[in-house]
Amino acid sequence: MNNSFGGGDAAEKRNREQGSELLPKFDDRGLLSAVVTDSGTGEVLMVAFMNAEALQKTIETNRAHFWSRSRQSLWMKGESSGNVLEVQEMLVDCDQDAIVLKVKPAGPTCHTGARSCFYRRIDGGELVDASR
Amino acid sequence: MNNSFGGGDAAEKRNREQGSELLPKFDDRGLLSAVVTDSGTGEVLMVAFMNAEALQKTIETNRAHFWSRSRQSLWMKGESSGNVLEVQEMLVDCDQDAIVLKVKPAGPTCHTGARSCFYRRIDGGELVDASR
Numbered sequence: 001m002n003n004s005f006g007g008g009d010a011a012e013k014r015n016r017e018q019g020s021e022l023l024p025k026f027d028d029r030g031l032l033s034a035v036v037t038d039s040g041t042g043e044v045l046m047v048a049f050m051n052a053e054a055l056q057k058t059i060e061t062n063r064a065h066f067w068s069r070s071r072q073s074l075w076m077k078g079e080s081s082g083n084v085l086e087v088q089e090m091l092v093d094c095d096q097d098a099i100v101l102k103v104k105p106a107g108p109t110c111h112t113g114a115r116s117c118f119y120r121r122i123d124g125g126e127l128v129d130a131s132r
Numbered sequence: 133m134n135n136s137f138g139g140g141d142a143a144e145k146r147n148r149e150q151g152s153e154l155l156p157k158f159d160d161r162g163l164l165s166a167v168v169t170d171s172g173t174g175e176v177l178m179v180a181f182m183n184a185e186a187l188q189k190t191i192e193t194n195r196a197h198f199w200s201r202s203r204q205s206l207w208m209k210g211e212s213s214g215n216v217l218e219v220q221e222m223l224v225d226c227d228q229d230a231i232v233l234k235v236k237p238a239g240p241t242c243h244t245g246a247r248s249c250f251y252r253r254i255d256g257g258e259l260v261d262a263s264r
Contacts, residue, residue, distance in 0.1 A: 017244060020258050020260065021259065022254060022257060022259055035167050035179055041174075042175070043174070044167055044223075046225065047167055059257070069159070090253065090254040091252065091262055092252055093178065093179060093250050094243065094246070094249045095249075098179035112150075117226045117230070118223035118225050119223075119226070121224075122154060122231075125154060126152050127151065
């Protein structure tokens, strides 16, 4: 799956982990993980996936774009609701297969109307309201 | 891909989004996304994947377990380094295909020795040191 780690390609691994070049490592579906946090509070708002086009459009427009696995299509968060995510900062992880977007959300991020998609805590096998 | 949304299963969708039952929605690879944050600072430390066994062991032991896609095996974070992640709180998202683990890390989370795997910022197509 992680074909870039095959063949003992230590130079590529080093470039990816220590270099200053953006070398996104998409998985076998062409996707990487994207975590959205509120730039003001640090709260995790949502988790989604990006393909190369979603990443490029996010960088170009400073508005978060993702790849929908269920719809198999590119989407801009807020394109229908208006609740766009203005990107303040983007971070990439060590092996460049995950991105953190620190954003200023225009409204609730979750389609349920919640501020964050993570509105429930796992508590002894049950889910309880995590709102504070 | 999201077969649970096929057939107009509105009741299942509602249960998953609004219920108090943990009904993890694994993808076609049997995985869900797991985001690890520092319970003290809120900083995103790493992103990985969990299969059903990793999720179960994490809940049982309060230590973060993941599924390695490259090694195709279950692993406990810190099993070799000692830098385990003690789980303080677990959140699940609206459609239960992503988990946030708020943890107390025993040491640097990244295998590079960095506190977080997200040590670089994307800045105009280049990566720059994100440490503060």
